[in-house]
Structure formats: C-alpha cells, structure tokens
Amino acid sequence: MRDASTQSERQIPDADAAPDIVEAFLGTAHRVDIAAWLADLPRRTALEYLSAMGLDERTEVFSFMPLNAQVDFATAIAPSELAQIVTVMDADDRADLFNELDEDLQNRLMRHLAQFEREDIRRLAGYAEATAGAIMTTEYATLRADMTAQQAITELRRAAPEKETIYRSYVLDDGRRLIGSVRLHELILAPAESLIGTIMNDAPVSVRLDSSQEEVANTIARYDLLVLPVLDNEGRLMGIVTHDDAMDAMQEETTEDYQRISSVLPFTESLRDAGIAVLYSRRVVWLVLLIFGNLFSGAGIAYFEETILAYVALVFFLPLLIDSSGNAGSQSATLMVRALATGEVTLHDWRNLILRELMIAGALGATMAIIVYPLGVWRGGYDVALVIALTMFLVVLVGSMVGMSLPFLLSRLKLDPATASGPLVTTIADAAGVIVYFSIATSLLAL
Amino acid sequence: MRDASTQSERQIPDADAAPDIVEAFLGTAHRVDIAAWLADLPRRTALEYLSAMGLDERTEVFSFMPLNAQVDFATAIAPSELAQIVTVMDADDRADLFNELDEDLQNRLMRHLAQFEREDIRRLAGYAEATAGAIMTTEYATLRADMTAQQAITELRRAAPEKETIYRSYVLDDGRRLIGSVRLHELILAPAESLIGTIMNDAPVSVRLDSSQEEVANTIARYDLLVLPVLDNEGRLMGIVTHDDAMDAMQEETTEDYQRISSVLPFTESLRDAGIAVLYSRRVVWLVLLIFGNLFSGAGIAYFEETILAYVALVFFLPLLIDSSGNAGSQSATLMVRALATGEVTLHDWRNLILRELMIAGALGATMAIIVYPLGVWRGGYDVALVIALTMFLVVLVGSMVGMSLPFLLSRLKLDPATASGPLVTTIADAAGVIVYFSIATSLLAL
Known part of the structure; x- marks a missing residue:
C-alpha cells in the first residue's frame, strides 16, 4: 500500500x-x-x-x-x-x-x-441481492480441531495469499459445520504444541445465507466484529463477510433509506454520476402518486366551500396548519425509520412507544396552539383564533400519530419502513388537517 | 467470547x-x-x-x-x-x-x-467531541525500523494484551513521527532476520486530531481500513481509530443526520430510551420556528384575498400545489444531504449539478403539469386548469432548485447541510408557491 x-x-x-x-x-x-x-x-x-x-x-x-x-x-x-x-x-x-x-x-x-x-x-x-450470501466471500481460512497451534500457523502461512483475512480462522468439523474460531494473535501467543480444539473460542456470532445485508451490518456493528461467518441452514460455513464490506453495505443501505424516505425509488448509481433519465424516472413515480393522495385534501376543501367563502381568513392559516402537522409527522416518522433500520426498535415496540408519542405530541400541539392563538386573533378575531388553536393542537397530534405508526405499518406489510414515509405522512396529515380544520370552523363559527 | x-x-x-x-x-x-x-x-x-x-x-x-x-x-x-x-x-x-x-x-x-x-x-x-481525537484510542502497537521481524514478533507478543489491535503495528522514527506500518501476517510471513525498515509499508492513510468523526468513518470506508492512525500537526502518532469505532461513529453521524433533516435537534439517547422531556425539547424548537416561516405563505394568501373570493376553486388546489413543490424539493434536498455526508459530492460541485437539476426538475414539472391539467378542467374550467398547470410546472422547478441548493448553502454557512433541510425547503417552497400561484391566477384570469 x-x-x-x-x-x-x-x-x-x-x-x-x-x-x-x-x-x-x-x-x-x-x-x-x-x-x-x-x-x-x-x-x-x-x-x-x-x-x-x-x-x-x-x-x-x-x-x-x-x-x-x-x-x-x-x-x-x-x-x-x-x-x-x-x-x-x-x-x-x-x-x-x-x-x-x-x-x-x-x-x-x-x-x-x-x-x-x-x-x-x-x-x-x-444469491439474492443485498443478502449475506451476495456480499460474502468464500476466501476464508479454516482449521481442524486436532491441529496443533504450530501446524495451524504453517497452514495459514501457506494459505494466506489467497485468503481475504487470516486474522480469524474458522474451525470446522468433518461435516464442515462451524464449531469454533481462533484469532491469529491467539495462535501466536499459544504454546506451539497446544491443540486448536483446546484454544479455540466457541462458535462465534453468525448469520444465515438469506439474512439481509442490513442485518449483517448491524450484527457486525453490534458485536464489534472483524469478520462475520455466514452459515447455511445445516450450520455449515458457506462464507464470511468482512468489516469493510459490512461498512459498504451499511452505507448502501443508509443511502437507499434516504432515497426511500424522500419518496425516490432506490437507485445504485452515485448521485454525482446518475443521468437525467435515471433521476427523472426514480423521482417521478411517487410525485405523481402523491398528486392523487392530495386530491383528498382538495375534495375536503371543496366540501367546505361555504365556510371558506364566509371566512376567507381561514385560508390564510391553511398552509401553516397543514405544514405544522406534516412537520410534526415527519419528525416522528424519520426518527422511527432510523430506529427500525438500526434494530434499536423492533416491530413489537409500537405498543410501548405509542403512549409516549401521544404525550409528546400533546405537549407539542399545546405549545403550538398557544403560539398561533394571538396570530389568529390578529388576523381573524377571537372566534377564528379559537378554531385555529384547536385545529393546531389536533393536527399536530394526528400528524405525529400517523408519522410514528406508518413506518411500523409499512414494515408489517413487508415493505421497507422508509418507503416514502415522509411525503406519505404529509399527504395523510394534510387531508386529515383540512377535514379537522373546516369541521371545527363550521361548527364553532356556527355556519 | x-x-x-x-x-x-x-x-x-x-x-x-x-x-x-x-x-x-x-x-x-x-x-x-x-x-x-x-x-x-x-x-x-x-x-x-x-x-x-x-x-x-x-x-x-x-x-x-x-x-x-x-x-x-x-x-x-x-x-x-x-x-x-x-x-x-x-x-x-x-x-x-x-x-x-x-x-x-x-x-x-x-x-x-x-x-x-x-x-x-x-x-x-x-479533545473536542466527535473529532478523531475524541474517538481514538492510545492502545496501539509501535515498532522501530531497526528491529528484526523476530524481535518485532517478540515485542508484540509481550505487548499484545494491552493493545486494541496488533494486526497492524506502526513504525515510528525517533521523533515519534509515523514513517510506516506492518501487518501482523506480513511479520509472520517475513524471514525472521529481515529488518522492519525493509518490510514495512510506506506511511499509511491518516487523519489529524481535529478531523471530524464523519471524515474518519468515510476514510476508513473508502480505503477499506482496519485501523486509521491519527497524527498531530507535526506528523506524530497520537492514537488510532479502529474499524468498529468507525462503524459506531458512522451510525451515530447517520442518526444525527436523520434527526437534523427532520428538524429535530440532535440528541444522543437511543430513541427507545429517550424521555418525553428530551424528545419534546428537541422537537419543539424547529416546529415553532417554522410557524413563523409559514406566516409568509399566510401573508401571500391575504394579499390575494380578492382573487380567492372570485375563484374559490383555486383553494381546492392549494394543498396539492404546495405539497408537490415541497415533495420535489425534499427529494432534491435529501439526496444532496446524503451525498454531501458520504463525501461523494463536495461544496464546489454545486455549479456542475445545478444545470442537471434544472433539466430534471423541468421534466418532472412538465409531467406533473400535464397530469393536473385535466383535474383543473374538471374542477374549475379551462382558465383555472391553465393556471394550475403553469403553477405546477413552476413550483416543482422552484422547489427542486431550493431543495438542491439549500444543503450547499447551509454547508457554506458552516452549518450541517442536514439542518432542518426537509421542512425548511417545504416552508420556502410553500411561500414561493403561494405567490407564484396567485400571481399567475390574478394575471391570467384578468382580475
């Protein structure tokens, strides 16, 4: 080098x-x-x-x-x-x-x-793309339990040039099942005549051939591993994933999550090198789908046409209210997408976290309601202010709940939790926001 | 283990x-x-x-x-x-x-x-938080160029238990400056009497004490390193960062970027363990700041009150138009934030990429304009449809341009490019969208 x-x-x-x-x-x-x-x-x-x-x-x-x-x-x-x-x-x-x-x-x-x-x-x-099988290499060093440390070092010396790493060697039984592992420095420190079977560590952390590369990367990160063995369903060693490939896989998965969360279909080219056609085609799909999602908001507004004509000041606050709901929702969604990706939170945690989210969202909604109330008074009087403050409280609550739950729902449906969760949350929060807003307005303003 | x-x-x-x-x-x-x-x-x-x-x-x-x-x-x-x-x-x-x-x-x-x-x-x-100095360890193995391979192995055998890794040892001159490195298997494969100075590799890739942990992680990922030496300004070895700590740093930086991009102030607790007070305080700041950003949209709408009263159908399309602009903008912003974080794109690439973005955004805007035109005809007639299609084209263009440029601007201002870029883009795109929309409407509908 x-x-x-x-x-x-x-x-x-x-x-x-x-x-x-x-x-x-x-x-x-x-x-x-x-x-x-x-x-x-x-x-x-x-x-x-x-x-x-x-x-x-x-x-x-x-x-x-x-x-x-x-x-x-x-x-x-x-x-x-x-x-x-x-x-x-x-x-x-x-x-x-x-x-x-x-x-x-x-x-x-x-x-x-x-x-x-x-x-x-x-x-x-x-092997299927983005699985352990697809990113592993077959160039690992193996030893037998009945070798001596001296024999093992000689064997590694011979095999080293063709192996991806000899820092950790794997001990296999006659059926190629993984029964233990030895680190190079343990071999060097051990007395020459000691048997591998006595100095080896128990079978190390491993993954299966069809484990996702995200799981591979998270496992290597969690256990601070240099190498992670990949086994088939019978426990036979089929390959290894090294720390550098795991780091690449982690970067790749993160980049893909970034694309998904902003409603871009995943692409593998680097952003600098991707052509116009690639970027156009990856971006247009969700943008168009979201148009149709937004029609619900439009329909909601049409339904309340009378209210709007009577109190046009309500329209001034429309972007503020639906944006606040969307912002609170993307906060929750983005935090949750990330926690699901790192494995910090799993599917069954939803029930434990929803109550906390309700309290946080309630506090956020109340704060925002208090702040918009004087703005409402200034622009539209006390009645309008009350409508706006109440709506703000409710839409921040709804946005946060939707934002927190959508990644779990997508994951439940076997989709990537990151899939368009940002814009989907915004669109759902918008439609809900419009209906909440004008319903409250219609009833409170006695129209 | x-x-x-x-x-x-x-x-x-x-x-x-x-x-x-x-x-x-x-x-x-x-x-x-x-x-x-x-x-x-x-x-x-x-x-x-x-x-x-x-x-x-x-x-x-x-x-x-x-x-x-x-x-x-x-x-x-x-x-x-x-x-x-x-x-x-x-x-x-x-x-x-x-x-x-x-x-x-x-x-x-x-x-x-x-x-x-x-x-x-x-x-x-x-050392300052999140720098190479803060995440490095001082437990590295060093050798001198005038040692033999045999002496080096004996030295490593003695020192091994206290060192984080002996897979790579560093060769220092009398002033502790880093002049080369040797891998453990190179030592083992070398003839016992050969001098370290002849078998060592040239000085390896390194970082400085004040390099950011993001740069450390990206360097380790780019060069597939097991260990990265950290030098002071005189080129003296001060510590090493190992692959596992780099992976942790990468996960930490990514999580922080996720928080920032969704307008949450960074926090270090895990999402599962973070308390209500922490999450509330980290989320409320930008939500409130963005309220004031949204007042511009409200003011824009107020200015065009007459137009709205004359053509209330325009309001139906307001959420659709501002959301589309925001969605296109967050796509660009999110892709760019990620590319800046991995070092794939640097600050001076903005000029090379803006033209491509203009073409992609133009194509996206045209596609979306064509799709909303019939919806406009259906809801408000040909005149309204023309206003909506034209607006859609322009706001997608504006949203994308703002989205692509904001991360560069933030980076230029020495802020993290991820800082609230999603919601900031949406808020800016909204205000621009409202003004574009009603300006076009006012002039085309001859009000």
Whole structure:
C-alpha cells in the first residue's frame, strides 16, 4: 500500500493535467484514489493507463472502481484479459461484476476461467441481492480441531495469499459445520504444541445465507466484529463477510433509506454520476402518486366551500396548519425509520412507544396552539383564533400519530419502513388537517 | 467470547423471567447482549448481577452498556471499585465515560487511579467531541525500523494484551513521527532476520486530531481500513481509530443526520430510551420556528384575498400545489444531504449539478403539469386548469432548485447541510408557491 494523504488533503489531477502531474499522482496515490480518478476519465484514456499497469495493480485498481465503470472496461477488453483480472479479484467483487455483465459476455468470460473460479462465481452470483450470501466471500481460512497451534500457523502461512483475512480462522468439523474460531494473535501467543480444539473460542456470532445485508451490518456493528461467518441452514460455513464490506453495505443501505424516505425509488448509481433519465424516472413515480393522495385534501376543501367563502381568513392559516402537522409527522416518522433500520426498535415496540408519542405530541400541539392563538386573533378575531388553536393542537397530534405508526405499518406489510414515509405522512396529515380544520370552523363559527 | 445466536434469533429474558432462564442466558449469551439486558433492568438488580461477575467480564459488560447506564452505575459503586473497572477499560471508552461524570466523581475517581491512567484519560478526554481525537484510542502497537521481524514478533507478543489491535503495528522514527506500518501476517510471513525498515509499508492513510468523526468513518470506508492512525500537526502518532469505532461513529453521524433533516435537534439517547422531556425539547424548537416561516405563505394568501373570493376553486388546489413543490424539493434536498455526508459530492460541485437539476426538475414539472391539467378542467374550467398547470410546472422547478441548493448553502454557512433541510425547503417552497400561484391566477384570469 502506498502513501496517501488525509481525505481533505487529497489531490486529484484535473482531466487536462500535465503528464508529469499525472505521473506523480500515479506513483504516489492510494489505489482507491487512482481508481476514482480513472473512473472519471474518458473510458479510452483510462483504459490506456489501466493496460500499462502490472496485473496485481490493475486488478486492485479495477476492483476499487464503481461497478458501472468496471462493466464498461470489461466490455472493452478481450475476454482472456478480463479472465486474468477476474481470476485475481476477490471472490465477492468478481461475483458482483459477473452479475452486471450481459449474458453473452458472461459466457465468453466463463470459457476463459479455470473450473474452480467458474464454480465459485456461479455459486456466489446466485444469491439474492443485498443478502449475506451476495456480499460474502468464500476466501476464508479454516482449521481442524486436532491441529496443533504450530501446524495451524504453517497452514495459514501457506494459505494466506489467497485468503481475504487470516486474522480469524474458522474451525470446522468433518461435516464442515462451524464449531469454533481462533484469532491469529491467539495462535501466536499459544504454546506451539497446544491443540486448536483446546484454544479455540466457541462458535462465534453468525448469520444465515438469506439474512439481509442490513442485518449483517448491524450484527457486525453490534458485536464489534472483524469478520462475520455466514452459515447455511445445516450450520455449515458457506462464507464470511468482512468489516469493510459490512461498512459498504451499511452505507448502501443508509443511502437507499434516504432515497426511500424522500419518496425516490432506490437507485445504485452515485448521485454525482446518475443521468437525467435515471433521476427523472426514480423521482417521478411517487410525485405523481402523491398528486392523487392530495386530491383528498382538495375534495375536503371543496366540501367546505361555504365556510371558506364566509371566512376567507381561514385560508390564510391553511398552509401553516397543514405544514405544522406534516412537520410534526415527519419528525416522528424519520426518527422511527432510523430506529427500525438500526434494530434499536423492533416491530413489537409500537405498543410501548405509542403512549409516549401521544404525550409528546400533546405537549407539542399545546405549545403550538398557544403560539398561533394571538396570530389568529390578529388576523381573524377571537372566534377564528379559537378554531385555529384547536385545529393546531389536533393536527399536530394526528400528524405525529400517523408519522410514528406508518413506518411500523409499512414494515408489517413487508415493505421497507422508509418507503416514502415522509411525503406519505404529509399527504395523510394534510387531508386529515383540512377535514379537522373546516369541521371545527363550521361548527364553532356556527355556519 | 461465548456463543451467540444470529440477530433475529437472539433471546433476551423478560424482566420477570425465572432464575434458571436468567442463569442460562448469563452463561451462554454474548457480553453485548448481557449488557443490553442489564441496561434495561432496574439499576439495583443490574448492579447485583454486575457485582457477581469477575473483573474482566464485569469490565467488558460495563463497556458495552449505553453511556447513560454506565454513568448510573459509576455513581452507585465505590470510587475504588470504579477505578478497578476504569483501569481495565479501553482507553477510548473510559475517556468517554469520564467526560459524562460530574466533577466531584471525576476527582474522586482520579485519586484512585495510577498516574499512567490519569494522564491518559485527561489527554483523551480533552479533545473536542466527535473529532478523531475524541474517538481514538492510545492502545496501539509501535515498532522501530531497526528491529528484526523476530524481535518485532517478540515485542508484540509481550505487548499484545494491552493493545486494541496488533494486526497492524506502526513504525515510528525517533521523533515519534509515523514513517510506516506492518501487518501482523506480513511479520509472520517475513524471514525472521529481515529488518522492519525493509518490510514495512510506506506511511499509511491518516487523519489529524481535529478531523471530524464523519471524515474518519468515510476514510476508513473508502480505503477499506482496519485501523486509521491519527497524527498531530507535526506528523506524530497520537492514537488510532479502529474499524468498529468507525462503524459506531458512522451510525451515530447517520442518526444525527436523520434527526437534523427532520428538524429535530440532535440528541444522543437511543430513541427507545429517550424521555418525553428530551424528545419534546428537541422537537419543539424547529416546529415553532417554522410557524413563523409559514406566516409568509399566510401573508401571500391575504394579499390575494380578492382573487380567492372570485375563484374559490383555486383553494381546492392549494394543498396539492404546495405539497408537490415541497415533495420535489425534499427529494432534491435529501439526496444532496446524503451525498454531501458520504463525501461523494463536495461544496464546489454545486455549479456542475445545478444545470442537471434544472433539466430534471423541468421534466418532472412538465409531467406533473400535464397530469393536473385535466383535474383543473374538471374542477374549475379551462382558465383555472391553465393556471394550475403553469403553477405546477413552476413550483416543482422552484422547489427542486431550493431543495438542491439549500444543503450547499447551509454547508457554506458552516452549518450541517442536514439542518432542518426537509421542512425548511417545504416552508420556502410553500411561500414561493403561494405567490407564484396567485400571481399567475390574478394575471391570467384578468382580475
């Protein structure tokens, strides 16, 4: 690994930088930074730089590029050259790339690979996206319980270059079931002749092949793990997820939650690189659906036309009231979406939390009612002020309740709790707000 | 480390579980789970369980508890007992705890600690919150360039028990400046007599003491690091941040961004444990501030009272139009807040992205205008429909532009880009929407 400066000090050359600046950059920069720089260059230029590197550097730089750039390059080079790179790549990275190639290129690539790599790719590429199976790697180190510490170290020394990590090795029984694990420094500190079976730790925390990558990331974070083993239903070790891949998965899940919560359909491109068509299509769906949700508010207003014509001052406060309800609702919804995502709150906590929410929302609604009352007096007199204060109290209550409950409901319906919860809450709160507002107005103002 | 089941299978006993169930749980569960269980029990009961454990287990379980529970226990036990635990705790964890204790307890605790721990705590506790200095630990392993691999392994074997990680050791010159690093498996694979200076890697990626924890987490994620060294301004090694602490920092930063973006002032308690007073006080501030923001919309409506009385059908579409504008705006704002948080987009990208946003927002606005036009015809006739379609196009455009730009503006003003950006966008978009709407109506309907 070569020198690299801190993130804020990183110097990436411009597209038209002088050759000596580029050379200095290529000679000193971290491969992650080189990959990011190449991915932004015209593909043809980037390919020239890539071809000039040795196989090891080329593979590493290639692996660090975003998937869409990897696919472009994979398509541009000869399948035999691609096969060289793919053979050296980490098992999880190459399975991800494989899944993105078109079928024709997949087949041509496979013909150039050895049987071991072919089977490994096919197995890893077969797991459902965003599960433990899909993000794990098969390059883990295993030991047997009847080895001595000395034998184990010799074995790891031999196997190390091909393994993702040898800091933790897994002890398997004859049926490949996971029975324990050993850390590298425990091996080194142990007397040479001690048996692995006596120095190993009990079977470590693990996940299943079909566990979500969110669960994988939360488990690694909760237990401060370096590596998390992935088992099949019989308890056999099928792969490992390393801390760095878990961190990537966590970032990916969080970004997806951000997209969902703001009613954008998830997309995997980086925001900087996503095209107009992608962003348009991901954003338009919920915006249009929410139009129809908003018709309820419109219908509510139409129903109360008489009231509005008699007291037009009521309209002044309409945006304020429905926005306040929406704001209180998104507060509750957003906090809950996050707590559900980290596993801090689970589905059955709804009943424990609803009473607290009712009290908080009541206090918030009362505060806001007190503040809007004088504004109501000023704009529309005491009667209007009373209507507005009462409405404010109720809509903040309703908005908060809806906001807190919607993520649970979505989760219950097997949808991601983040799904459009912000705007959905606003739309529901709006419709409820309009009806509450004008109903109170109609009855209190004796229309 | 003992056995633990996968996250979803985790079995935590109820508060009133039978003694044998509790005993089985304490005997088999992971210490993280035991800590979570104890933190939920009445403090007095939990303290009894804690006191029954050996010092090592007690310290580890104690370290895994949330800070507020740690403080409660620290206050309840004798300072000498607390000192025992604190001496064994990881350097970063005990500095965090120290910062939360009241001054009196801090002093009493310090009197029971050895000089080394006292100085270490004072140094670590002094760094600003949420910086590299505050989350780093001082328990790293160091080597000199003139050692042999054999000597280095012996040195690590000796030092290992006190170090947070020996998987990567740092090579320092005589001035404690970081000149390189060695991975444990490189040491093991190297010939016994080779010098560290020849097998070490160049100085690794590092951060400064005052780098934000967000930058720390992003750097660890970007370069797939296990450990990140923290340097002072002279390039001297002051501490390390490990992958697990970086992951915690990332979760903490994300949770804080979620709070900010929904206009909740940041709080550190978990959502499940936060009290009514905390949640009320964190939520009420922006809700009230936004009331005053909304007065602009009200004033806009008041100004156009005549128009409204003449065409009351315009009011039906008010929630639809201002919500659509707000929804499009929060989409842009939320995507941008996330991209700024991960470092994918930086402050100077605004100029490159604004044109793309203009085109996307134009396409979205046009789509929505086409959809609302027939609704307008149905409710208010062709003239009203034209007003509504035109307004829709413009407010989606304005909402998106404001939404995209606000996070950059906040960042420029040295505020967190997430700060209330969702509701602020909605409020600004509302006021703009009202004015656009009724201005168009007044001129097109020839009032």
